[in-house]
Amino acid sequence: RSLRADAAFARPEIYEFLETEGFCYAIRLPANQKLLEAIDHLLTRPVGRPPLKPQVFHASFRYRARSWKKRRRVVAKVEWHRGELFPRVGFIATNLRWHSRRVVHFYNKRGTAEQWIKEGKHAVRWTKLSCHRFRDNAVRLQLFALAYNLGNFMRTQALPDEVSHWSLTTLREKLIKIGAKVVRHGRY
Structure with a gap:
């Protein structure tokens, strides 16, 4: 049993419910200064000429927001795109024990479900x-x-x-x- 959700569901009572009920989850977190400080080493543009394809970096660390009762795993994805001054950064709170890249892939499937919903709305x-x-x-x-x-x-x-x-x-x-x-x- 698993759940993928956007940042609107990043609430402590939802995390606690999912953990109590034995759900695996990947929930997007809105960026804040503490999260950005945790991946500060990835926020410096890589040296050299930027490649044609985006450079993607992942990181995993433990984090505790003020409203949380305990620390939770957070996976960060940092994408450097050619021609863009700043990286695209995303954070996912999760209790999955997978490699960071696999957690991001699992979370991104949420977008596929949203496409199905959009298709149903239009079709x-x-x-x-x-x-x-x-x-x-x-x-x-x-x-x-x-x-x-x-x-x-x-x-x-x-x-x-x-x-x-x-x-x-x-x-x-x-x-x-x-x-x-x-x-x-x-x-x-």
């Missing part, structure tokens, strides 16, 4: 819950989720490989909404 419009009663909106959301899952099934199992990477919105626009093509107009 089947599952945020359009306009009924007045909660129960009616709950049923409507279940129907939207079913439509999304059917679309995904069709995309991954029933369509040729050439179009299996298309978004559900593109599939709807190119395959479902347009069922025919006008070859000859009635006026001519």
Whole structure:
């Protein structure tokens, strides 16, 4: 059982609940001066001409915020991009015992789930819950989720490989909404 979450969930009561219930977690931490001081050695631009690809460095250390009852592991990722004056820095609080790079990879999968949610919002419009009663909106959301899952099934199992990477919105626009093509107009 595991949880990936953004900085909105970086709260001591959430950490304590997850640890008590036996969950593994990777939760983004907002940067602060203490965290930046812990990775100060990575915040100096590497010597030499910057390569074309970003230079990525990871660090792991123990940290205790004032609101926390105990120290927790924090993984830092520092990216130096060509043409940028300052590095991109991110911090993740975690109880995973993996290598820092693997923790960052695990956390980044959160973005994949967000893409699925965004695709559902645009393709089947599952945020359009306009009924007045909660129960009616709950049923409507279940129907939207079913439509999304059917679309995904069709995309991954029933369509040729050439179009299996298309978004559900593109599939709807190119395959479902347009069922025919006008070859000859009635006026001519």
